[in-house]
Amino acid sequence: MVDYTDLGLVNTKDMFAKAIKGKYAIPGYNFNNMEQLQAIIRASVETESPVILQVSKGARNYANQTLLRYMAQGVVEYARELQKDGKVIPIALHLDHGMDFKICKSCIDMGFSSVMYDGSHHPFEKNIEISKQVVEYAHSQPHYVSVECELGVLAGVEDDVSAEKSHYTKPEEVIEFRNQTGCDSLAISIGTSHGANKFKPEQCTRNEEGILVPPPLRFDILEEIEKKLPGFPIVLHGSSSVPQEYVSIINSHGGALKDAVGIPESQLRKAIQYNVCKINIDSDGRLAMTAIVRKILAEKPSKFDPRKYLGPARDELCKMYAQKNHQVLGSAGHAWD
Numbered sequence: 001m002v003d004y005t006d007l008g009l010v011n012t013k014d015m016f017a018k019a020i021k022g023k024y025a026i027p028g029y030n031f032n033n034m035e036q037l038q039a040i041i042r043a044s045v046e047t048e049s050p051v052i053l054q055v056s057k058g059a060r061n062y063a064n065q066t067l068l069r070y071m072a073q074g075v076v077e078y079a080r081e082l083q084k085d086g087k088v089i090p091i092a093l094h095l096d097h098g099m100d101f102k103i104c105k106s107c108i109d110m111g112f113s114s115v116m117y118d119g120s121h122h123p124f125e126k127n128i129e130i131s132k133q134v135v136e137y138a139h140s141q142p143h144y145v146s147v148e149c150e151l152g153v154l155a156g157v158e159d160d161v162s163a164e165k166s167h168y169t170k171p172e173e174v175i176e177f178r179n180q181t182g183c184d185s186l187a188i189s190i191g192t193s194h195g196a197n198k199f200k201p202e203q204c205t206r207n208e209e210g211i212l213v214p215p216p217l218r219f220d221i222l223e224e225i226e227k228k229l230p231g232f233p234i235v236l237h238g239s240s241s242v243p244q245e246y247v248s249i250i251n252s253h254g255g256a257l258k259d260a261v262g263i264p265e266s267q268l269r270k271a272i273q274y275n276v277c278k279i280n281i282d283s284d285g286r287l288a289m290t291a292i293v294r295k296i297l298a299e300k301p302s303k304f305d306p307r308k309y310l311g312p313a314r315d316e317l318c319k320m321y322a323q324k325n326h327q328v329l330g331s332a333g334h335a336w337d
């Protein structure tokens with residue numbers, strides 16, 4: 001059993017309370033390897049932002065869960081070193097899309113400070129039952145582990161999470177769900193989607209340059225949820241914006257991303273006004289890294305040292321996360337709130 005406070009991590013309770021008050025969102029950034037983790041932490045320290053490091057089941061399979069856990073521990077010391085004055089920005093280690101009690105428990109026992117139980121694929125009652133079980137276990141730890149649950153289904157594919165169609169969250173269910181489960185935050189479905197192809201072309205319109213313009217998020221649903229759960233932390237998954245400059249770098253250097261489309265940043269800024277206090281961004285990081293790696297390998301065919309392409313990819317990633325913290329989430333400057 002590992003206590004996350006011994007690793008220098010924090011849970012998300014305080015982060016969310018401050019974010020709701022300050023009308024900004026905490027970034028939920030996924031990592032699978034060292035370069036992604038370095039970029040996330042460098043950007044967070046530079047922008048003085050709290051951050052939630054997310055580990056998915058796919059990441060656990062890819063990188064080994066024990067290694068990921070020690071990487072997260074190492075990153076606290078790395079953040080302290082970058083900070084220079086001995087302080088550490090608030091860092092939470094969070095399980096993304098835990099699909100059963102067992103995986104949530106195993107992460108809590110390993111020192112995660114926050115877990116998501118995703119029972120959105122279950123009927124309402126079953127979702128409540130398992131969510132409650134996870135919450136009871138998490139909250140009974142020596143140090144409170146926070147729990148995110150999900151109501152409503154997101155469309156799209158990302159790692160092991162996939163659904164054909166989205167089912168929007170039903171606002172009439174949220175009070176009962178929160179009260180019965182005791183969860184600390186709720187991921188909802190209002191039109192965001194996992195992956196880099198968030199919408200089919202027929203769901204979108206096209207602008208003058210022929211680029212797809214996605215349908216707007218369902219702010220009417222979000223507003224109703226906020227009325228029913230005033231001040232309660234709401235989470236948006238699948239909130240990459242799929243920057244078209246990355247898509248075009250990828251496609252002009254041998255890639256084949258067709259009709260990739262994301263959530264416009266203006267929509268995310270608007271959502272933050274309705275108690276959305278955590279926004280998950282994963283695909284944009286994948287696109288940034290792939291764009292730079294493809295470009296360098298194409299332009300400098302004699303390079304074969306991975307540092308020569310992963311290093312610049314990491315720099316780009318860092319720049320992108322800093323931009324998100326400053327211009328989209330508004331979390332920059334809030335590490336010491």
Ligand SMILES: [Zn+2]
Pocket residue numbers: 097161194237238280
């Ligand atoms: Zn998700």
